[in-house]
Amino acid sequence: MTSESRRPAPRSPGVHRVPPGHRLVLTRRGASVSPWWSAPTPGHYEVAVARLRTALTGAVRVRTGAGEPVSTDLAGTDSTTLTVLAERFGPVTGITAHPRGVTAGGDLDFARALILPQLTRRTFELTDRHLPFAEAELPATDQPPLSAHLWGMFSAQLAAGLGVHLTGDGGDHLFQPAPTHLAELVAHGRLLRAVRDAGQWARARRISPVPLLRQAAGRDVTALATSGPGAAAPWLTPDTAYDRDPVDRTAAAALVDSLRAAARHAHADTELAASIGVELHNPYHDAAVLDAVLAARSWDRVSSIRYKPMLVDALGDLLPARHRDRTTKGTFETSFHTGVRARLPHLIDHCDGRLAALGLIRPDQLRAALHRAALGARTPWRTIVAAYGAETWLRAVDDAPAPSWTAHTTPARTTP
Template identity: 50%
Template structure:
């Protein structure tokens, strides 16, 4: 048996160059991603500059990777690779290498990663994580299937064109994207929680390996404790790292990280405001191994503010695009301080503050008293009428309970293709679908941070964290009377009392109104560019919507922010260098 830990980074053709703007440094980087080819064609289609882990069938990594986040193991003709942060031991890798069912052996390893296994029979198995935080895509080429973790990197193999129908669906409702599509024409997503099998005479196949299990409250809490704790450990152990330090989610991550070395918690706050809000809780948090850093925000960091630092190209529009000025400076300062790893609390709200989709299930099973009580509690919390909630629950409209469908923006002109609008009668199905969509979108944030030399991690989007949360009884997860009860109960011994009793978090709608008002000329300039040229939006109605939002009118922010982010994303991918691919003949081992 031979083991190997892949060395960090791929060979570069020239020393890295740095761009400096507004005090932020951005490295001219080689995008960090991985991929491989289907076996059997005799031709390896590989990206120039990547480092091959295997030659037949080809498997590669591109960009800078920590040694512990690219691991391989070989035994004869059988090989396994784990790409990404993973808590599996070498013994567990060895067991998975020989296990008949890869998913049963490797599917529940903590962290966020992709597992790849080849056998002497010429089959390649690629295990996609349950939550979709490590997205996978594939392209059909003349030499067979090529798969990878970046749809943008794969796109030149399919013509390099954006998928306008995907964009239209994204602008209509970013939480219900066009099914079986990516932002790039000809680049198809591998569904989260599925196994991609290559090398079969029938061609590539994809089958679901993950399904929800049920646990008692104690078992689910223990599973969450282990999954989140291990997910944090494998990211921060042995490196200097920072974490967000604001709400309950990021505070929990910071406290877990501090158990494995000195961690710097970063709290954002308005310039000149030294107390109150997140600052109050951050200052009160005193624990060994946790240092504090406060990042003051001023007019330069308002949403939509301009910056000399170009927006990096990503697989799809990143949620942080409208606040790129703030986001880039925060991470740039983190990198310049010699801390190349940053953990966020993103995903915590999606897991523990879900809309009350369980009302439909309660009504369907005749639990009327509990349904009415929860509907009344939730409506009081949100200061809404309980009537629409109760009606939606009785009609089993689970997908829209607490989150009604938004009207189509007047400026969206392109027809929207069939989207992921299937009404899920099971609240857990709706919950998992929603979280996977957000997790995939958050991967674009990881790509933004990569450009600044920072490895950004979102532990709440790990597959085993999702598995633990969704396994819990529904009453443990949702409550209008307690704030994030499952998270608080699971980490009650770790969180200080003040944080356990915290029942709210900051809202930033006012910042977006102000940012749009201050930066209105710049934003208006985005209304009649690439999206308009593609026939997807109408500039005049979009301009009117921007003016109204700047004046403080009630605004459907998700659609407007998506339009701004998509326009800036189109410019970024247009100006970014494309992945160059090469075709090389390969021969099976032992061939003459």
Template identity: 40%
Template sequence: MRWFGGALAPYGTAPRPVGADALWQKPDAWTVDTVVRQVESEGGRRLAVFGPCGATNPELERLARSTDLREFDAAASAWSGSYALALDDGAGSFTLWADPAGSCPLYVAEVDGAPVWASSSLALASLLGSRPDAAWLAAHLAHPTACVPGRSAWTGVAQIPPGHRWTAPRDGAPFSVPYWRPSPSTWSEAVDRLRLDLADGVLIRVRGREVSSDLSGGLDSSTLAAYAAQCGPVLGVTFHPKGRESGGDVDHARTVARAFPSIRHRFMALGREHLPFTDLDALVLTDEPAPSAVTVAQLCHEFALLAEEGASVHLTGDGGDTLFMPPPVHLADLARSGRLVRLARDAQAWGRLYRSSPWPAVAAAWSAPDRLAGVALPKPWLTRQATALAESVISPETGVDGLGYADRHLLTEARYVGRTAATENQLAAAYGIEMHNPYTDARVLEAVMSVPASDRWSARRYKPLLTDAVMGLLPGQVVRRGSKGLFAVDHHHGLRANQANVLELADGHLADLGLVRPAVLRSLLRRAVLGVDVPWGLLEPLLGTELWLRASDTATERVRWEDRP
């Protein structure tokens, strides 16, 4: 597992992870197979940048000399990439900057009265001997993307909120304050900025490396593969059902590969052995439940293929749908600002798109915005205890004042994708693969949020902001496509093939914790076996959480620590 961290023990007696490379001492900092750049300046000031970052060495040297924290606040999202900043001011104060998009998460815990921090909550849980946090689990099941301040998936370990600066002063208790907010721009400025930040975000990750990229035929992965191909050779991986090597997504992927000679196209045929819910015991323990837990068989086969092909860096398009294809939550902002003509027009467009009445959307805009975001759907498999526990710890705050409903929703969803992408990267690391998700970069999120939410949404154009940004980069037929293939049928087939093992999950750890109603969950799963449409988007986090809890009980490989005199 790749991670980094440090300890602020007053007398240099802090524990240290076995096998870590020392970065500093007093206060201690270390890295484990992680990209880090460090700069020192007069007065004993030390600056470290963890993760891929587009800053030049002179820029970091100038920053390290600064004594104005506002300059560091700006720097925390000034460059392409996904990175965190750490500053030892040389006078006893230590500060961390958690990136605004949440894709480089930071966690803190207390050991013998001294703070210990890390990019992995599992690492800190291993140090503390922590068990999974039941309140966090309840919130995760009730509303997976919700903010749960002061907690993580492990008891005694707290996440530093994204976009916050955490400071351990020389005298006094550590505290965190928000430092980031998006700034507005015109549509054309946002398009130019998005184009540049995506290109730079890919460049700083792939330069001089053996690179692979998802190439599904969709707009998100095709964009990343194209930018990577402009930097050098890249292996493009396309999945397809066995026996179906043409049509739809596969044809679009071929079109992209033909347009870039530096793309070496590799097809991966998916059969019964790759179905969802297969080989569930292959999961390794991660910081929190991984979104791809139920599709781990396909994921592991892909990682094995990439390792066989010699890839060391892999790009995925995760996060693209969240940024560029939002639900119509902006209707709530239109209602509150009195833009009733636009509200009526967009609600009608939404109704035509889904062949339904626009009036429920209008009513929700006035009285129940959560329905527009799809977060108010019933979850009958949760117990009352789970619901009450979740409500007691969930916070609507994002750390950014003055945002409209749609922007708050986007920010919350994007930060969830960014944080959980880190767990997917931990799965990839088990195969020696360094996985990256440029759509979760702070600069990319800022570019999207710089334009009004009502402009980002469209019932007539597919991902309009991204489409405008990649015009001229990708073949026209790929840019103009309206959607991408769906794979819900694979879940039904996978569930049918692994029915006994999946039904066992209904009576597992979550039931023992009193968070789920096993009978209701079993009934729903049996209906899915028969082909009845079920809310997979809600069930997958639940089943993935059960699998994660099982792994937390059986995992033999956790982060090992040693005491230092």
């Protein structure tokens, strides 16, 4: 049996997918598909910034307006902004995770700098059982969740919060995206800005700017959208390719595509949270917020020298100066290496699982990558996490009990 014959069919015969942003209308005469959403035409940056402030404030208000206490992640700029907005409408408990034995620095210092009348700060100490890839029973969800590799930590942190929890997921996609704007800079003749941004973006990620400039010159937005370390994974086979919905070669389309994919996986996180009784919300995924961001030109809303400029310009006056001037986000990369070392046999076992049986990965190459990660080598975590999440999710779905169905008949209505 070939790997191709083992792959599930991409869709049922005769069934076509409704493109994102379109509506399907069924009538007696048949079916029609028409667009119901399109990206707004970019305009003045100041107008877009004001629109973002209104949209994000509204997104938080509808989730906290009843005045019931909520909890938030209190860490990076995205989650801190949500915390500040939520506190305007009621009590908030901000939770900051930190490694065991670490009592200062990083997110802890930023959390202490935020002082609000209705804010209660709470710390969450990460122990060995919270390491990435820690073995924990993952509930079955509709699709692979973002937090599959962090479920041990994620579930414990959610349990330490309140029944309604706000997370900053989606902020990185909106305000610190891949350098797709380079293609539009070239298209509009802003060559010096394109060269400067490509150099600074590449330097920060320790890669060569030459491919970025080549892709920008060719206006290859798709390639720019997947640029950066870890964009390619040698353990993936050609069978992992799939037909993506066609997107325009614009930075706006790339941003929508990126956020749409993130939102699908984040929805699975809400299912995970619901399994332990927590109502999880992602305000940055709201349509009004996306519209506001896209109302600015691509090269205005991103910067290679400022950290998340559009978010800071929209709501920075509500944040302490320490947060407005922040240039980086917290990282737990060391804990990822530690997690791989601690769980290496478990991870190696995953290399010969469902993905390998479907012919989607090369197990030998994935095992080699995991061994290098255990030794502390530079690791493409994005693709490692994606492979682990997909494998774990497939196992959770296989192990989930089958749904039971009950027949129920209702007497037919009699027309008077």
